[in-house]
Every structure is written in structure tokens, then in C-alpha cells.
């Protein structure tokens with residue numbers, strides 16, 4: 084199996100490698116975002132959009148899920164938020180004549196960057212069986228095709244309904260209702276590949292699969308550990324919070340295999356001093372400590388921290404929060420046993436961090452009245468991620484660092500509404516309480532058998548068990564692992580339906596028939612029968628607020644996700660000839676489509692915490708109840724937070740092999756490639772690079788700049804190959820390598836998933852570098 088560099092993609096010989104940056108943002112970031120905005124939107128639209136980002140009456144930035152502060156700046160945006168906005172609000176369009184000109188085969192030769200650059204899709208398009216080109220199709224016909232294919236299935240479990248994390252609360256709620264009305268829980272989502280490990284670990288230990296901190300907690304935290312996260316690129320507005328924490332006297336410890344620019348130093352683009360900083364050498368030193376950890380070494384590190392706290396507790400008796408432990412937790416002994424058994428040698432070996440560095444962070448924790456741990460994909464995408472995160476919780480519980488100001492767990496979410504989609508029921512295994520409420524309110528019986536997650540859905544399509552695939556946003560075939568396997572799986576279906584704003588690979592690797600349904604985005608004005616609508620989203624800290632777009636949509640034939648679901652729902656359930664009338668959820672789809680406040684009333688009736696939903700979003704929104712945060716209430720079976728014992732695990736890499744992490748460059752949004760630079764890491768003009776320690780390159784007899792193939796080895800014996808990468812020496816620990824996603828997804832075996840959460844192990848893939856003969 085192999086992927087080649089696409090035709091018009093990149094000439095690796097032209098990739099320029101410079102010195103990685105030591106700090107993030109500042110003037111270059113502001114200039115870069117303005118350039119991209121002007122290119123894509125022109126001056127008037129740029130101003131209209133960028134001034135409305137994250138404002139109370141504006142739209143929610145789709146760049147990330149970091150919350151907005153109470154005092155909003157006139158331009159509450161960051162470079163990468165501006166890129167995400169420009170990407171959607173572009174004036175370029177992909178019309179039927181585009182599809183007439185380019186066959187699917189031809190488009191498949193193009194790279195992700197080129198596809199994305201073509202612009203917004205304006206018409207529903209159909210690829211007929213055996214067809215070479217997409218042709219325009221009426222909305223009515225498109226809906227009829229979906230209904231017909233769903234009705235023809237032997238079982239509703241032969242259909243799969245994916246969701247990406249930009250979908251609004253309203254659209255997500257109606258979508259899951261439609262899917263459960265059809266009779267399946269096959270609701271995989273991007274979260275399965277993202278923070279599922281966080282959800283699994285947190286639900287088990289603290290009773291809720293969400294973070295327990297507010298923005299204020301971060302601003303005021305005396306100590307913040309940032310592990311497995313690159314905020315300078317992926318959550319730039321988080322740097323403002325970290326800067327505030329520093330100004331308030333807080334300390335920051337960065338835990339990362341790479342010295343990421345944003346973690347080290349930051350120049351705030353919202354402040355004149357930050358913008359001028361580059362010239363005057365300013366900016367804020369963010370990290371007090373940088374632990375350059377081995378890939379997958381975090382469980383060892385957190386066990387080391389726990390072990391040190393225990394050793395000091397045994398000396399002084401003042402390290403643990405005894406009252407908290409007694410009142411609010413169970414399982415301490417099991418955890419302490421684990422800490423006593425694990426040796427320092429093993430901890431140091433697994434993490435690659437010296438004992439003295441670990442104990443010095445331990446001393447910071449002991450001295451600190453509160454600690455926050457923030458994390459993202461560096462902690463969630465390993466085989467032992469759930470264990471690792473349970474050990475993060477363990478350490479925090481020892482000092483009572485949950486449910487007090489300036490302390491807690493902070494999983495930093497990716498997509499801007501991925502957390503809200505989960506709250507709305509986008510999950511293949513929602514708890515019974517949710518189903519009971521749904522059934523009662525809509526007078527139907529939702530299916531209780533768990534559905535497919537992302538990996539299970541791919542297996543089912545591959546093996547012929549799933550025949551219709553619909554996606555509410557996202558780019559399933561490129562976001563998922565084992566690209567060659569996934570491509571074949573999708574091609575094995577009868578119908579693929581993509582509700583999308585922009586072109587991507589998932590429109591080109593299709594079932595026997597394929598539909599593209601063009602959708603409105605966050606920035607677009609959404610006008611329905613009752614007038615202009617707004618939607619709502621939930622950020623990483625459980626705050627729910629409204630989002631309203633004001634730009635003219637790319638064309639009259641582009642529809643909102645809500646309207647698409649309502650039209651489908653009406654045809655599936657509510658008409659005399661509807662195939663799923665028997666057990667139909669009782670809802671007026673037409674009324675819901677006409678006025679989204681009707682949808683919010685339904686949500687309020689089913690999901691706790693949404694009381695007076697419509698009223699409260701008028702006044703800036705509200706924060707959902709969070710037991711651990713609000714009052715140290717833990718909805719676990721024991722009613723207490725749970726310490727767990729987790730035998731130490733870490734990736735073991737055979738000699739001559741490397742452990743590869745697949746990560747994001749500064750110029751991409753997941754599978755959307757904005758450009759070919761990774762400014763902070765000093766890479767310019769291309770993406771097929773592999774970052775390796777100088778000594779590892781030398782040991783492999785490979786010269787800096789030489790071209791190599793990446794070959795992954797997994798227990799299934801299949802050789803997975805990603806070809807033609809340029810070797811770049813980089814400051815990563817020995818034995819560890821890094822390359823960009825999605826070019827390297829072909830290397831991630833479908834069956835290599837995290838225990839419990841099922842997340843593909845995108846941050847630990849065993850590879851070897853193959854010299855090109």
C-alpha cells in the first residue's frame with residue numbers, strides 16, 4: 084500500500100528548512116492573516132467578517148473551541164481563526180460548470196490544498212452510478228435518493244451517519260433524532276478520533292466527560308501544565324489566557340516532545356506592544372519549565388509526579404488534601420499501591436525525563452495552591468491514552484485540585500462545537516437517561532443497541548455490513564486512519580452523501596452513487612420562513628452561546644444543515660408514503676425548519692441544563708451545569724471521584740525503528756490545507772517532511788535533506804507506505820519522529836486503537852525510514 088505525492092502538490096526539492104521560531108504570533112501573524120483574508124474575501128467582506136468574529140452579536144469562530152473572554156476585543160481573532168474564516172467566507176465558488184470541466188478522476192489527482200482553494204460549493208450535485216462527472220441535481224431529487232436508499236436497506240444498522248464538530252447544537256440535535264428515528268445509533272463523529280480518550284477517562288473518574296475549569300480558573304491558576312498540545316498553532320487565543328496567568332504570577336510547564344514556539348514565548352497581537360514586539364524583542368516568556376518528553380511517555384511522567392507527591396507526603400504529611408480525599412474520593416489505596424510498585428528507573432526510561440526535572444515540577448505542585456492540567460491530541464491519540472488521562476486525574480485528586488478556583492482538568496477541544504454535538508446526542512452510545520428523555524418527549528422508541536464508532540464504521544463498510552454513508556460536514560476519508568483501507572471501504576457502499584461547504588477528498592472517493600449537498604457555514608446569513616436565524620454552540624468550557632452569520636451566502640441553492648435535516652426528516656417520517664412512519668419521532672419538521680427557536684424548545688425539553696434556552700441566549704448565553712466544578716459533585720456510581728490503579732505502559736520501539744507522531748502544521752485546519760508553510764517550525768514551501776533527531780538520521784545512514792519513504796510496521800504484517808518525504812533534522816527526542824497529517828494517515832493501521840476509547844493511535848506509529856535506491 085502506498086500514497087504518492089499528488090501531481091500538482093509539492094516539489095520536495097523546493098522545500099525550505101529554516102530555524103524553528105522561539106516565539107509565537109506578533110506582527111507576522113497579523114500580516115499573514117490580513118493577506119489571506121484579502122485574497123479570499125476582498126476588503127469589504129474581510130472587514131465585515133473579521134469585526135464580527137466572536138462578538139456577542141456576531142458569529143462564533145470555527146477555528147477552535149477555546150472560549151471567549153467576557154471583555155471582547157474589537158477584533159477577537161487570531162491568525163489561524165482568520166484563516167478559518169477566510170476559508171469559509173471566500174468569494175470563490177465551485178459551481179456546476181466546475182464539475183462539468185473536471186471529472187472525478189481528474190479531481191482525484193489534485194491535492195487537498197488545491198481542492199480547498201477552489202471555493203464554496205453552490206449546488207447540490209449527483210454522481211450517478213458509473214458516472215465520470217458530478218451533475219447538478221435538484222434538492223427534491225437529492226432527498227428522494229437518500230430516502231430511497233435508506234428504505235432499501237435490510238436493517239437501519241446498515242447506514243452510518245458521521246458528524247464533524249462544526250455542526251451547531253440545533254442541527255446536531257435534529258440529526259441524531261432523525262438517525263434514531265430511522266432506528267440506529269450509528270453516529271460516529273470526529274470526537275472518536277480526537278478527545279474520546281478524555282471523555283472515557285473523565286467519565287469514569289469524575290463522572291462527566293468534560294473539563295472542570297472556567298476561563299477565569301485558567302487566568303488565575305497558580306500552576307498550569309500544558310501537555311501534548313500546540314496552542315500557538317491550534318488554539319492561539321489560549322495564549323492570551325496563558326499570558327494572563329503569567330501576569331497573575333502563575334507558572335507554566337510545557338510537556339511536549341517538540342519545543343513548540345507558542346509554548347515558549349508569546350507576543351499578543353491584540354496589544355500594540357505585542358505587535359511591535361518582534362522589532363523590540365518583547366513578548367512574554369510563557370513556560371517556566373519545558374519537559375521534552377518521549378512520545379507516549381506521559382503516563383510515566385504523571386506517575387512520577389504522583390510518586391514524588393507520595394514520597395513527600397510520607398515525609399511531611401502535608402502534601403495531600405486529606406479532607407478532600409476522605410470526603411470526595413474512593414480508591415486511593417489502589418492508586419498508591421501502583422505508585423509504590425513503579426520504579427523511578429522505569430519512569431525515567433519511559434518518559435525520557437530526568438528524575439530531577441520531574442521532582443522539580445513536583446515541588447512546584449506541592450508549593451501551588453492550585454494546578455490546572457491542559458491537554459490535547461498529544462495525550463489522547465496513543466494506545467494507553469485512557470490510562471494516561473486517568474493518571475492525570477489521579478495526581479490532581481491527591482491535592483484536591485478539582486472543583487476549586489484555579490485548578491482542574493482542561494481537555495482543550497478541537498472543532499468549535501465538538502463538545503456541543505456530544506451534549507446533543509451525537510454519540511454511538513448515549514446513556515439510557517438520554518434515550519428515556521428523547522423517547523418520552525418525541526413519543527417513539529429510540530434504538531438502544533450501541534452503534535458504530537468511526538473505526539467500527541470503516542470495518543462495517545469494508546466488510547459489506549454498511550451500505551449508506553452520510554456525513555454532516557468533515558472529510559471522513561482523509562481524517563480517518565489507514566487511508567487505503569478506508570478508501571476501499573467507502574467505495575464498497577451504495578451511496579455516500581456529503582453535506583459540505585468546500586470540496587475535499589470525501590467527494591471523490593465515493594460509493595456507487597454520491598451526493599454533495601452544499602451547506603451554509605457560520606459566517607453566512609441563514610434566512611428561513613420566520614426570518615433570519617441564529618444557531619448555538621458550546622465551547623470547551625461548557626459555555627453555550629448564539630452565533631449569527633451576516634454575509635450573503637455563496638448562492639441561492641446553498642441550504643442550512645438544519646433545513647437539510649428537516650427536509651429529510653419530513654420525507655422519512657411525516658408524509659403518507661414515508662418509509663419510517665411506524666416508529667416516527669413526533670415532531671413537526673416543517674415548523675422546526677421555519678424557526679430554530681422551536682428546535683431549542685425541543686432541546687430544552689430533553690437535555691438537562693438548557694432551561695429557558697431561548698431567553699438566555701439573548702443575553703450572552705449561559706454555562707451548563709458541571710457537577711465537579713460547581714460543587715464537587717461526582718456522578719459516578721459511588722458518588723465520589725475515583726482514584727484508579729493503572730499499570731504503567733509506554734510504546735516500545737524495536738531497534739532501527741522510530742515512533743512517528745502525525746500532527747498539524749501551522750497552515751492547515753485538519754484536512755484543509757491553507758498553505759504550504761509551517762512558519763514556527765521553520766518549514767516553508769511543502770508538507771512532505773519527516774522531522775527526526777540528528778543522531779537517528781545519522782544512525783540510519785540518511786543525510787539531512789535526503790528523500791526517504793516512511794514504512795509502517797504493525798502486527799497484521801501489512802506494509803503501509805507513505806512515499807517521498809524529505810528528512811529534516813529537528814529537536815525531537817531520540818527515537819521519535821513527526822510528520823503531517825493527513826499525508827501520513829495511510830501509515831496508521833485501522834486496528835491500532837486506544838484501549839477503551841477506540842481512538843486511532845495517530846501519535847504513535849512505528850515506522851522505519853527507507854532510503855530511496
Ligand SMILES: Nc1nc2c(c(=O)[nH]1)N[C@H]1C(S)=C(S)[C@@H](COP(=O)(O)OP(=O)(O)OC[C@H]3O[C@@H](n4cnc5c(=O)[nH]c(N)nc54)[C@H](O)[C@@H]3O)O[C@H]1N2
Pocket residue numbers: 146147163277310311312313314316317318338339340341343376377378379380381459460461462496497498744745746747748749751752753754846
Ligand atoms: N489552526 C488550526 N487549529 C486547530 C486545528 C487545526 O488543524 N488547525 N485542529 C483543531 C482540532 S480538531 C484539534 S483536536 C486541535 C488539535 O490541537 P493539538 O493537539 O495541539 O494538535 P496536534 O498538531 O495534533 O498537536 C499535538 C501536540 O502534541 C505534541 N505531542 C505529540 N505526542 C505527544 C506525546 O506523546 N506527549 C506529549 N506530551 N505531547 C505530544 C505534539 O508535539 C504537538 O505539539 O486543534 C484544533 N484547532
Ligand SMILES: Nc1nc2c(c(=O)[nH]1)N[C@H]1C(S)=C(S)[C@@H](COP(=O)(O)OP(=O)(O)OC[C@H]3O[C@@H](n4cnc5c(=O)[nH]c(N)nc54)[C@H](O)[C@@H]3O)O[C@H]1N2
Pocket residue numbers: 246247248249250273274276277278460497498555556557558559561562563564582583584585586587602603604605644745746747752753754755824825827828831845
Ligand atoms: N493522522 C491523524 N489523523 C487525525 C488526527 C491527527 O492528529 N492525526 N486528528 C483527528 C482529529 S482531532 C479530528 S477532529 C479529525 C477531523 O476530522 P473532520 O472533522 O472529518 O475533518 P475536517 O478536515 O475538519 O473537515 C473539513 C471539511 O468540513 C467541511 N465543512 C467545514 N465547515 C463546515 C460546515 O460548517 N458545515 C458543513 N456541513 N461542512 C463543513 C468542509 O467541506 C471541509 O472540507 O481528524 C482526525 N484525524
Ligand SMILES: [Mo]
Pocket residue numbers: 273276277278496497498
Ligand atoms: Mo479534533
